[in-house]
Amino acid sequence: MTLELLKTLEGIVGPKHLLADGEVHRYTVDGVRPSMAVFPGNVDEVSAVLEACSKAGAAVVPWGGGVHMGLGGVPKKVDVVLGLGRLNQVLDYEPGDMTSTVQAGMVLSVYQAHLSRQRQFLGLDPPGATRATIGGTLAANASGPRRLRYGTARDLLIGLRVVDAAGTVTKGGAKVVKNVTGYDMNKLYVGSLGTLGVIVEATFRLYPIPACERTWVAAFSTAAKARRVVAKILDSPLVPSALELLNEAAAREVGRKLGATSEVHGVVLAVAVASVPEAVEAQIRTAQAMAGEADEHEVLEGQEHDAFWAAVRDFDPGNGSAVVLKASVLLDKAAEAMEYGERLAAQHGLHVAVISEAGTGILRFYFRADDGTDGATRLAEVVDPLRGFALQAKGSLVVLHAPVAVKKRVDVWGPPGKGFALMRGLKEQFDPYNILSPGRFVQGL
Amino acid sequence: MDRARLIQAIAGVVGPAYVVSDPAELKVYETDGLTIFKATPDVVVLPKNVAEVAEVVRLCARERIPFVPRGAGTGLSGGALALEGGVVIGLNRMNRVLEVDYANQRAVIEPGLVNIWLTNQVSPDGYYYAPDPASQTACSVGGNVAENSGGPHCLKYGVTTNHVLGLEIVLASGEIVDVGGWTPDPPGYDLTGVFVGSEGTFGIVTKIVVRLLKRPEAVKTMMLVFETIADASATVSGIIGRGIIPAAIEMMDRLSIEAVEKGTHAGYPTDAGSVLLVELDGPRAEVEALTDPVIAVGRDNRMREARVAKDDAERVLLWKGRKAAFAAMGQISPAYYVQDGVIPRTQLLKILGEIDALSQKYGLRVANVFHAGDGNLHPLILYDDRVEGEVERAEAMGAETMERCIAVGGSITGEHGVGLEKRDFMPLMYTPADLEAMMKLKRVWNPEGLLNPGKIFPTSKSCVEVGQAGKPRDIGYMPHRIEQEGKAQRF
Numbered sequence: 001m002t003l004e005l006l007k008t009l010e011g012i013v014g015p016k017h018l019l020a021d022g023e024v025h026r027y028t029v030d031g032v033r034p035s036m037a038v039f040p041g042n043v044d045e046v047s048a049v050l051e052a053c054s055k056a057g058a059a060v061v062p063w064g065g066g067v068h069m070g071l072g073g074v075p076k077k078v079d080v081v082l083g084l085g086r087l088n089q090v091l092d093y094e095p096g097d098m099t100s101t102v103q104a105g106m107v108l109s110v111y112q113a114h115l116s117r118q119r120q121f122l123g124l125d126p127p128g129a130t131r132a133t134i135g136g137t138l139a140a141n142a143s144g145p146r147r148l149r150y151g152t153a154r155d156l157l158i159g160l161r162v163v164d165a166a167g168t169v170t171k172g173g174a175k176v177v178k179n180v181t182g183y184d185m186n187k188l189y190v191g192s193l194g195t196l197g198v199i200v201e202a203t204f205r206l207y208p209i210p211a212c213e214r215t216w217v218a219a220f221s222t223a224a225k226a227r228r229v230v231a232k233i234l235d236s237p238l239v240p241s242a243l244e245l246l247n248e249a250a251a252r253e254v255g256r257k258l259g260a261t262s263e264v265h266g267v268v269l270a271v272a273v274a275s276v277p278e279a280v281e282a283q284i285r286t287a288q289a290m291a292g293e294a295d296e297h298e299v300l301e302g303q304e305h306d307a308f309w310a311a312v313r314d315f316d317p318g319n320g321s322a323v324v325l326k327a328s329v330l331l332d333k334a335a336e337a338m339e340y341g342e343r344l345a346a347q348h349g350l351h352v353a354v355i356s357e358a359g360t361g362i363l364r365f366y367f368r369a370d371d372g373t374d375g376a377t378r379l380a381e382v383v384d385p386l387r388g389f390a391l392q393a394k395g396s397l398v399v400l401h402a403p404v405a406v407k408k409r410v411d412v413w414g415p416p417g418k419g420f421a422l423m424r425g426l427k428e429q430f431d432p433y434n435i436l437s438p439g440r441f442v443q444g445l
Numbered sequence: 446m447d448r449a450r451l452i453q454a455i456a457g458v459v460g461p462a463y464v465v466s467d468p469a470e471l472k473v474y475e476t477d478g479l480t481i482f483k484a485t486p487d488v489v490v491l492p493k494n495v496a497e498v499a500e501v502v503r504l505c506a507r508e509r510i511p512f513v514p515r516g517a518g519t520g521l522s523g524g525a526l527a528l529e530g531g532v533v534i535g536l537n538r539m540n541r542v543l544e545v546d547y548a549n550q551r552a553v554i555e556p557g558l559v560n561i562w563l564t565n566q567v568s569p570d571g572y573y574y575a576p577d578p579a580s581q582t583a584c585s586v587g588g589n590v591a592e593n594s595g596g597p598h599c600l601k602y603g604v605t606t607n608h609v610l611g612l613e614i615v616l617a618s619g620e621i622v623d624v625g626g627w628t629p630d631p632p633g634y635d636l637t638g639v640f641v642g643s644e645g646t647f648g649i650v651t652k653i654v655v656r657l658l659k660r661p662e663a664v665k666t667m668m669l670v671f672e673t674i675a676d677a678s679a680t681v682s683g684i685i686g687r688g689i690i691p692a693a694i695e696m697m698d699r700l701s702i703e704a705v706e707k708g709t710h711a712g713y714p715t716d717a718g719s720v721l722l723v724e725l726d727g728p729r730a731e732v733e734a735l736t737d738p739v740i741a742v743g744r745d746n747r748m749r750e751a752r753v754a755k756d757d758a759e760r761v762l763l764w765k766g767r768k769a770a771f772a773a774m775g776q777i778s779p780a781y782y783v784q785d786g787v788i789p790r791t792q793l794l795k796i797l798g799e800i801d802a803l804s805q806k807y808g809l810r811v812a813n814v815f816h817a818g819d820g821n822l823h824p825l826i827l828y829d830d831r832v833e834g835e836v837e838r839a840e841a842m843g844a845e846t847m848e849r850c851i852a853v854g855g856s857i858t859g860e861h862g863v864g865l866e867k868r869d870f871m872p873l874m875y876t877p878a879d880l881e882a883m884m885k886l887k888r889v890w891n892p893e894g895l896l897n898p899g900k901i902f903p904t905s906k907s908c909v910e911v912g913q914a915g916k917p918r919d920i921g922y923m924p925h926r927i928e929q930e931g932k933a934q935r936f
Binding site: 094095096097098099119141143151152154155162164168169170171172174175176177178179180181182183184185186187188190191192196207208209210211231234235236237238239275276278279281282283326328329330331332360361362393394395396398413414415416417418419420421422423425426429430441442 | 634791
């Protein structure tokens with residue numbers, strides 16, 4: 001079967017755009033190595049590839065920049081990796097409409113550079129933007145600090161084109177920011193991790209780049225103090241574009257990356273404000289007035305500001321060796337969740353850096369063993385209790401990245417809730433032969 | 446199960462006081478905000494809680510009786526009509542605010558709650574619920590969830606789907622499930638996102654978790670007055686082009702202004718060609734800094750006058766004119782037919798010109814009042830239902846307006862929904878494969894098709910035929926299949 005499929009796929013994309021030799025190991029998913037990786041050059045080829053794989057019963061995993069491949073369960077099988085990198089064009093951009101259509105394989109930072117010439121941008125700032133593709137960002141529902149202001153992919157995606165498992169091309173939405181014609185198909189695919197279809201095109205609503213953005217950074221001796229200031233800010237008319245809380249370990253790591261000379265003590269709060277300059281100044285003054293308990297603070301602007309946020313966004317201690325957990329909790333439980341994560345780390349002899357989006361209740365925990373061992377058992381042991389905390393706080397916890405040894409010991413997604421039967425129904429409708437990323441989604445979907 | 450036994454069985458669930466079966470009383474439920482279509486349910490039930498809803502649904506599922514959820518009945522696409530008879534489940538009695546949690550910026554409400562009541566309840570504490578359809582003093586949030594309703598302020602703050610985080614739903618089987626919740630990014634497919642805007646075909650919402658927003662520090666509302674629509678349109682583009690996103694930009698043309706002034710005396714200049722209602726909100730310093738630039742864009746485009754509301758009373762009066770626009774049409778026409786097409790903003794002037802030409806072609810006046818900032822048009826086609834053939838002409842013109850919107854890359858509905866009214870126009874926008882993908886979704890949620898049958902999807906290919914060039918032919922008047930079958934009638 002494999003050889004036959006190989007020939008068919010080679011016929012579709014040409015021998016130059018197919019890997020079946022040793023090089024294919026670069027596309028290993030959680031230790032599962034595909035037989036081949038194929039790189040179609042247009043939507044028709046994507047469609048033909050999927051049709052062929054469908055007929056052959058071959059399991060397909062879509063691949064953008066590989067940045068978010070850590071998300072998801074260990075796949076049941078991977079026969080073909082479908083690389084979207086060659087679909088990398090901006091198809092439509094009308095600055096006056098503040099909308100744009102782009103192919104799924106375009107790299108996010110390249111897209112942003114294209115839009116910035118018109119002083120506009122896509123309001124998504126997930127990690128790894130210089131490698132992550134549009135399609136991968138959508139499939140993983142990846143987000144960053146500015147979701148507080150601009151929302152996530154579900155808020156910004158207004159149209160898309162998808163190829164289903166059988167190769168059928170369908171679209172959803174339109175090139176307008178407001179549209180209720182038919183069901184909202186965009187929502188179905190955002191965060192579905194390539195298990196329902198392969199995203200090939202996306203249309204977004206865009207935003208103007210703010211005239212000015214600055215960040216007020218303040219250190220507090222305890223998370224409790226910082227939490228009080230956060231609550232005041234959230235209950236005020238301030239409109240921060242990002243509001244982040246870094247535990248001491250995360251703050252020190254960011255400091256090192258920025259070449260700071262002194263070590264941070266305590267918890268760091270960063271409040272970004274974007275607007276016209278006079279309004280930025282006024283808001284930062286207001287934030288400062290709310291923070292009587294800060295031990296030290298400063299205002300970042302220009303390059304310093306950009307470098308700080310790049311370090312927060314692309315935070316990656318241990319160069320990919322850490323277990324990264326994303327928790328979503330009630331706003332008033334975020335600081336407590338941070339402290340609980342620190343206690344768990346101490347109990348298990350682990351090191352943890354925590355970055356919390358204090359305005360959305362999203363936290364990212366970066367656990368790692370400091371003693372040179374892989375610590376897989378200990379790392380796996382923190383997942384359940386931390387998830388327990390998140391569930392108590394009406395939230396959830398997902399493993400964003402972990403070594404295979406850890407993944408095999410834990411449930412990477414956690415309970416999908418009472419709606420799971422509907423989710424399974426969707427999977428059966430859209431991928432009846434279970435060839436799209438089998439096993440990578442919730443409960444092994 | 447015959448009708449008498451059905452009524453009896455339902456009365457057994459909710460008590461006879463909450464069952465409507467008298468033909469005269471059922472008339473209330475024959476139509477919604479779009480009065481062109483009528484369809485009478487066999488019975489209407491008004492449950493008080495989720496258990497009663499579930500029991501009624503289980504009964505319908507068991508007996509294979511169609512059932513349709515209904516909120517306040519203000520919808521504008523015939524979505525709440527019981528096209529195949531059966532049971533209408535009215536959610537009006539489930540209208541409580543169950544929980545308000547400011548620290549977590551959430552409220553939990555029941556579906557029958559009137560939209561504005563939520564904001565009324567939380568505004569003394571400085572919070573509000575953002576989606577604000579023009580009918581917000583009457584429409585229910587459950588209905589907003591079904592239609593994914595917008596409103597003037599969705600330009601900056603988004604539509605219903607951007608503010609709903611979780612739902613309790615009675616599925617078509619009668620099973621009760623929670624989807625989403627209080628916190629963002631729950632694992633699994635985005636069932637909440639998929640459900641919002643499903644027009645009552647996926648389930649019956651019995652509880653809604655919404656986001657509450659903090660009231661902006663400052664709000665500034667201004668009316669910019671122009672001689673022509675072209676100047677007003679250029680001003681809209683100019684404002685957005687300068688990177689300013691107002692909370693709302695609403696446009697009204699001369700005929701709308703005339704109607705509104707007759708109806709509300711809000712102080713709109715009746716001799717103007719067009720007015721823009723622009724609202725800025727946010728931190729005070731930002732609103733102050735952006736006011737002059739907005740007015741300057743108007744001046745660059747031959748604006749005649751800018752009136753900035755000096756206080757809340759003036760602001761409310763300006764909005765009163767806009768929000769009463771649909772109702773005010775009664776001042777100048779016996780009837781109107783509202784359209785809801787959306788176009789890319791840059792196509793505004795082109796499409797308004799085309800609507801004007803269609804107005805000439807069909808011999809019907811059109812009042813334009815719409816959300817200019819996001820390109821959501823509401824041409825109000827004025828007609829006289831006593832004049833033979835005018836209803837049909839209005840509908841034909843509506844159809845052609847939708848086609849023009851799609852031709853420039855737009856959509857046939859921005860916030861009112863497809864419902865019954867626009868279902869046969871779906872093929873203009875979506876291919877059979879696109880529609881089949883939507884059908885797959887429907888099969889998961891509503892496998893037996895008992896839940897709100899006859900909505901969204903085209904029922905027959907005869908109503909809209911796509912010609913060789915892919916262009917729909919002029920459809921003129923053609924009765925809907927359900928009319929031919931005697932299941933609905935026009936009046």
